[in-house]
Amino acid sequence: MNITDHCRRTIAFTREIMRQPVTARGDLRFSDLAFFLRFARPIWRVGVLALAATALVSAAKTVLPLSIKFFIDNVLLGETSASDALIAGAGGILSSLDALIVALLVLGFFTGGMDLLRNYWTARFREGYAFNIQTTLVEHVLSFPLSYFKSQQTGYIMSRLSDDVQILQYTVSQYLPQIVANALYVTFTFAILCVLNLRLTLVVVAFIPLYLLVNAVFIRRIRAATHRERERQAYVSRDLQEVISGIDTVKSHAAEDREMHRVSGTLRNMIDARIKNTMLSAFSEYFRIGTMSLMLIAVFWFGGNEVLAGAMSVGDFVAFAVYIVTFAPTVNTFFAFPVVMQPALTSAARLRELFRIHGEAGAAPGTGGIVPATVQGRIEFSGVRFGYTASEPVLLDANFVARPGEVIAVIGRTGAGKTTLINLILRAFAPQEGTITLDNCDLASLDPRWLRRQISLVSQDLFLFHTTIEENIRYSRPDAAFEDVIEAARKARIHDDIVRFPEGYGTIVGERGTQLSVGQRQRVAIARAFLKDAPILILDEPTSALDMQTEDQIRRTLRDLVRDRTTILVSHRPSLLELADRVLMIEGGRVRECMGAEPARQVDPDRTPLSGQSTAP
Known part of the structure; x- marks a missing residue:
């Protein structure tokens, strides 16, 4: 393939991923979002503690760049600026270099200690939330009618139960604390920027519509692409599980190449969907970084003119510039939140679909x-x-x-x-x-x-769990005494075979009972029926x-x-x-x-x- 063909494919690929989706799959209603809040109710106190600690850490980090202003204006130059009218008390106390250093040390220890508490409480909240949603979901899925499991493949169900919950858990553990911290940091920083220079702050505000425009262009596209990726990932899990489960049949028919071709085709579809999703996210990030760069250039141009005109002190400008250098990426992350949340919202929508299915x-x-x-x-x-x-x-x-x-x-x-x-x-x-x-x-x-x-069922398609013979027999009546298990095995004429194993009733039968012969597996199933009675x-x-x-x-x-x-x-x-x-x-x-x-x-x-x-x- 020559360079011209590569260019044409790239242009076609770009047009395809930028095409507006007919429907935004995986949309969540407000009632759906409220539904997922119920899993946080048992652990709301830990969540409040984590939120309070996050607020304190964000406030403390917001104050740190002000030390640069005090160091330049109050310590080095011994000057005051227009903004000192609102922070004169702090400026007077921190005019001494020793006092400034002590204040920074105290603030650093406080921030570090509170950050440790925030991480602990956040981890407690995250894991508690994931535990609540996973256990509730598994309990709900187990209540589905048998017809559901007979119509769906195991790998697909497992993907829905594990992958989507993991995505939601990752969001709760990473993005939600980050967006709360960023929102608080943006709020505190914006207030300080207004104090330092209101006109320059308005220049920063003027760029916010550009961030909103980027989100409006990309959110629905990323949501649709994420849904496609999740579904195709579930298909990969489905096909892999089927091949592994049927490995005896695959081997006996020398069908390894055929199955590899089938799995690779499903995997290729998933990879194509993932590439499209990645590029959509990359495009949105590119435009947000471009907006951030323009905002920094505008601040340096307008702020430099303010300093040259004597309307702004050097300390105020340096502090403002430091705030913007840290503020701009935070704003970028803050406005990227609706975009990066699309995978989580898609997973939440897929989980909500499962919760909407009625049990028996x-x-x-x-x-x-x-x-x-x-x-x-x-x-x-x-x-x-x-x-x-x-x-x-x-x-x-x-x-x-x-x-x-x-x-x-x-x-x-x-x-x-x-x-x-x-x-x-x-x-x-x-x-x-x-x-x-x-x-x-x-x-x-x-x-x-x-x-x-x-009802006791003895089927040709019997299933033994990867545990001991004793536990497999006892599965029909978990509270049965060991003597009852032995009696059931005697009635099923499997006891003599069991005691010949080195581990006896503690012998692990292997996955689906592969360590036992067909006749032995059948008699273990019959022993279950005897025990269930x-x-x-x-x-x-x-x-x-x-x-x-x-x-x-x-x-x-x-x-x-x-x-x-x-x-x-x-x-x-x-x-x-x-x-x-x-x-x-x-x-x-x-x-x-x-x-x-x-x-x-x-x-x-x-x-x-x-x-x-x-x-x-």
């Missing part, structure tokens, strides 16, 4: 979810219709009843809706028509957390990845597990279908009973449940 009905205390006193275990589908899209329903007018203690096997071709039926029972999704009831109570009216505590059991292809010998062992374990529990069994294995009292087939979206299936067990429809379970209809 009845998922939080006091939201009206019904919590029955006992569970009998009668599950009934009545005219249930559901589809992931309106045009392609998965279930059409599904009707069946699972009686207490009955084992119902569900079969059907791949994609027929077997897993969808399970997800509906777990309230991962809600039926679009019809009702699903538990003991004649509509699932939609029940507290979803209570409902899931009544829930009245309803769902078995979703529990032996699909096992060899025949291991499947035979687990089948004997499952025979004990399903006893006296309402069980929904999804499987095509003939050996497991022997556990069923009835077999249902899903075909064409409808549920029908396989009349030719011989039940392996006889269940009395009016049987009495286990002790602790209700006999109410």
Whole structure:
């Protein structure tokens, strides 16, 4: 590519980033800003202390340049100026060099000590604020319906939960204290400048509209560019997480180059967005620095003429010049604040989007979810219709009843809706028509957390946490005693395998349980179900990845597990279908009973449940 092509691309790039966005993505309303203030309420006292310390430090730093005036006019020249009428007391006291030095030492110690307190209180406020918002956000996201997590990729959700909070935390810790300090410094300095020379101060004020113009030009553009960058960064996290999670599949298909190409494409889009955002910020900073330079030139020109005309003392001019040298960058930072805040405002808007998503009905205390006193275990589908899209329903007018203690096997071709039926029972999704009831109570009216505590799930897609075997089994009942964990492992026929490990029940299973065999992981999941001892059991292809010998062992374990529990069994294995009292087939979206299936067990429809379970209809 020759120089001409590079120039053309640069011009096209500049036009693109300066194009006015159609909509400013990530806009926050005042009510949204007020929403984020609630996280500061528990720590408002620390915030007030930090603000007070910031005010004192800013005031002390503002006084320091005045020492130059006193040193030149009062100590060296022994003169007074027009401004000394308002500061005559200080000028008289500080006319001695020794007194001036002592005053500077006292002021320095005071400023340093107060600055340490300010940093401590600011850090306390910053970390407390970040803790409040992060914990509240995680709690809120965990209340989302399962359908949200099934429709979003893990990496994308993690980016929203971590990156945006970190940006907001950085803003609270860096920009907000800085803007408060700068605002106070500008206020104090402006008052002193007016005392030193009002006419020269008006020259400084004349440049403020230029700063406002720069902000008006760049704020909406930077906000839109920041939103694009944040979204593409989330896509990068999404793709990386997916590749790492599926590394076995990637390796087995020798697809490293293909995945690298896909990730690099997403990364390239994010880098392009970041470059555009960086250049917009650089352009805005360039214009602000230009405005600051013009202001300094004007002050030196007008102030020099004032000194030459005898209307301003040398000490006043030097002090004014020192104030402007420190004041101008502070003003530049102050007016840059609306621009540099755009990433934080964008992150705040993205977080606000998450907070606007409603959690599951009845998922939080006091939201009206019904919590029955006992569970009998009668599950009934009545005219249930559901589809992931309106045009392609998965279930059409599904009707069946699972009686207490009955084992119902569900079969059907791949994609027929077997897993969808399970997800509906777990309230991962809600039926679009019809009702699903538990003991004649509509699932939609029940507290979803209570409902899931009544269900044990053993799935082909089981998940073990990166912790010990004991903690993985105990996950279904955290308060269980160690003896109960061992008993559950014995029932699941995994105890003998566990004690053979050098660390026994303290063995770390690795991420997703990779240190255990497939059969061992399956039996740990079954041990969870035994320990939970829930009245309803769902078995979703529990032996699909096992060899025949291991499947035979687990089948004997499952025979004990399903006893006296309402069980929904999804499987095509003939050996497991022997556990069923009835077999249902899903075909064409409808549920029908396989009349030719011989039940392996006889269940009395009016049987009495286990002790602790209700006999109410």
